[in-house]
Amino acid sequence: MLQHFQYQPLYQDRRIPGWTFSFYFSGKRFEGIYHQDGTIEWLSDTPNVKDDSHLQKEIHDLMLYHVYDSER
Structure with missing residues (x-):
């Protein structure tokens, strides 16, 4: 299970x-870009x-939930 999931826009x-x-999974921090x-x-x-x-x-x-569904 993901913990402490955070996101923010890539561009101003x-x-x-x-x-x-970013999020934590199995005690390790992961970061990425969602295109x-x-x-x-x-x-x-x-x-x-x-995994x-x-x-x-x-x-x-x-x-989908946080970005796309919240825009409706």
């Missing part, structure tokens, strides 16, 4: 899509292969 002009995010098309660019160490797809799904769901 908030109309330009792209967000930075408009849903791809994730890791800025920290990448999660291990076993990667699970974490990407959780990040995607959180971004």
